[in-house]
Amino acid sequence: MTARKPVRPTPASLLLAAALGLSAAPAAHADDTALNANAGADTGTSTVTSTSADSKWKIGVGPGVVITPKYPGSRQLSYIPFPALDISYDDRFFSQGPDVLGVNVLRGPAYHVGAALSFDFQSRKESDDPRLHGLGDVDGGPKLKLFADYTWWAFTGSVELYQDIAGHHQGTTVSTDVLASAPAGGWLFSVGPGFTWANGTYTRTFFGVSDQQSAASGLPTYRTSAGVRDIHMNAMVTYDFSRHWNGSVAATFGRLQHDAANSPITEKRFELNTLASVNYKF
Secondary structure, eight states: OEEEOOOOOOTTTOOOOOOOOOOOOOOOOOOTTEEEOOOOOOOOSSOOOOSSTTOOEEEEEOEEEEEEESSTTOSSEEEEEEEOOEEEETTTEEEETTEEEEEEEEEETTEEEEEEEEEEOOOBOGGGOGGGTTSOOBOOEEEEEEEEEEEETTEEEEEEEEEEOSSSSOOEEEEEEEEEEEEETTEEEEEEEEEEEEOHHHHHHHHOBOHHHHHHHOOOOBOOOSEEEEEEEEEEEEEEOSSSEEEEEEEEEEEEOHHHHHOTTOSOSEEEEEEEEEEEEO
């Protein structure tokens, strides 16, 4: 059995899964023999089967919701509905979760290596909180995602790189995760740790305070650099209600580290990102 990493409504990429997660995505890349394990987490949150055994298409659709901090380090939460799509062709091309369009350049029964155009809704607006006045807005947008995953027995290891390609100064993040998965009847349980690294551009954008921003906001000047953004634990449960219907809930429990944790912008070091969806499989 090949376990796949779920969408992880990660703080780093994330999500939104439109979906952002995730997971942290996190990658769920369609596989004829695979069960969907994040975020995810992390890129789909459903097991997709075909009505025809020899069909190369796998299609799943349904409603979903993401619960995530309003902005990195925020105490407030955003509740974002999204269409949970899980579509793939021949385990080669896919549109799953936040990955609008992706391709498995290399693939096998136990591994995937590829790239995707992923939409990341992670943003920060001055209107989100009075404390943010004077810091300027940070917009979400498309990112280039490079990924690789490998499954051995019940364990899946994955690495995902996200690069901002919209010019919104969100820089580069890299998430590494390990998941252990176990089926039980119609249930599939997955759990495992991970961490996210961010480059200096990302940390300056979301956690840094320049001299100009300090003068406008009243927050102290704060310099940041590249480093580990967070450590986290992924957990997911999926249940097959019937041949065509299943549901899943994925959660990432994270703690901001180093510059992200100590920033004057950060109100809460612990982050909880959750993604829930119900899918109809054609």
